[in-house]
Amino acid sequence: MHHIDADLPSEITRVLTDFLHHAGGAIRETEPTFGPAVDALRAFVLGGGKRLRPTFAWWGWRGAGGDPGSSEAEGVLRAVASLELIQACALIHDDVIDSSDSRRGSPTVHVAFAAQHARGRWLGSAESFGRAAAILIGDLALAWAEDMFADCGLPAPTLAAARPAWRAMRSEVLAGQYLDVHTQATGDASAEAALRVDRLKTAAYTVQRPLHLGAALGGAQQSLVDALLEFGGDLGVAFQLRDDLLGVFGDPSVTGKPAGDDLREGKRTLLLALGLAYAEQQGRDGERKVIADAVGDPRLSDSEVDDVRQALLDVGAVAEVERRIEEMTGNALASLRRAALAEPAAQRLAELAHRATRRTS
Incomplete structure (x- = not known):
């Protein structure tokens, strides 16, 4: 059995970790204040989840004859892993819509950023700040999903299909x-x-x-x-x-x-x-x-x-x-x-x- 097939969730996490490291670097240098938002997204994506969507996508590719030992396998892995960023966007926004306090046993993103506002005794409403931060972090996940998919390294005709x-x-x-x-x-x-x-x-x-x-x-x-x-x-x-x-x-x-x-x-x-x-x-x-x-x-x-x-x-x-x-x-x-x-x-x-x-x- 090929090692990707044998430990698919770990392989998905590996390529996500690599992507998030490089994607966050440039914006951190441009605007350090945005760093906590980048960190929150990274922690959310890498901190849990079943990796169901990329797993189904991977086995769809394998079922169509995809070879995990081929030169395209790494690109396919990156392409399907981008689905986890769409999922991050959906979950972060879903928690705002539902006013959920916790996910995976931890405070939701909007709750965590509201707490940051409260600790800093910043101006305005802590709850409003938390919601705004979560919406923007979810938007960032969606934007990066497109980047990860488009830049996965597969040939243009393959991505077009x-x-x-x-x-x-x-x-x-x-x-x-x-x-x-x-x-x-x-x-x-x-x-x-x-x-x-x-x-x-x-x-x-x-x-x-x-x-x-x-x-x-x-x-x-x-x-x-x-x-x-x-x-x-x-x-x-x-x-x-x-x-x-x-x-x-x-x-x-x-x-x-x-x-x-x-x-x-x-x-x-x-x-x-x-x-x-x-x-x-x-x-x-x-x-x-x-x-x-x-x-x-x-x-x-x-x-x-x-x-x-x-x-x-x-x-x-x-x-x-x-x-x-x-x-x-x-x-x-x-x-x-x-x-x-x-x-x-x-x-x-x-x-x-x-x-x-x-x-x-």
Whole structure:
């Protein structure tokens, strides 16, 4: 087994570390005051994360016949690693949008910079400064993602073939994010709205387009791209449904966020949509009120989170989400078996599918 295949997350971190070191050097010399922002982005990118998006992209490239021992492998590695910078932008901005206090067990970027403002007793609002800094640091991540992708060292025709996937991915994740906040603002608690968000914000961005990007870098035929998009669509939604369950039932030591934060943030997930719908259908007004009152309540206590958990279990919403995860994962694996992927990509993607949707993921 080639060493990149054997330790892909470490290889992705290696090229990210190298890029961030060189990208931050020039702006530090031009404006030293910006140094803490550069440091914050570097710490955020290198401080954790599953590297899912570049991993799917890498195996898309390998499935299209990409050779990890070839002269192009290092360039491909840099190209797919740039997805982590888009992810950094999305997460930093997402934390601002959701007013989240912590991520991966540490203060979010906007909270950390607000604390810096408070410690320095600077002028104006510490919270406003923190939000502004986080927005700009997220913008920096997005700008550097483009730089890393464009300067990865691959031939221009190879990059041009992957550009449609790159463009679609960036537009789709923003559309999904907007749809997410729109459903929260309008109170759309329908299962259909929740699934639209899942398909745009997670399935397309986390699985489908990274696979598409990697396959395109490998010169894949459209038939292979279509098979990977089908696999990624089902798997991506199943992955998000698992994440929704963990957002309510997960262990904070595993998720890196306080239990019930999705409820406090008012996320309109399929789990909650089904909980409300099932409670109404069954005439269980008490359970429906418990669920409805919890969504978007920033002061929700741990005991109240426990009440929501029990209500979701009692009306059958949890069992239905589990059923859908199993069904969609099965559909994804069936699509994968139909795809003519070079090995070991098919095996690795099947393993990723199981890991991404298991109960403790």
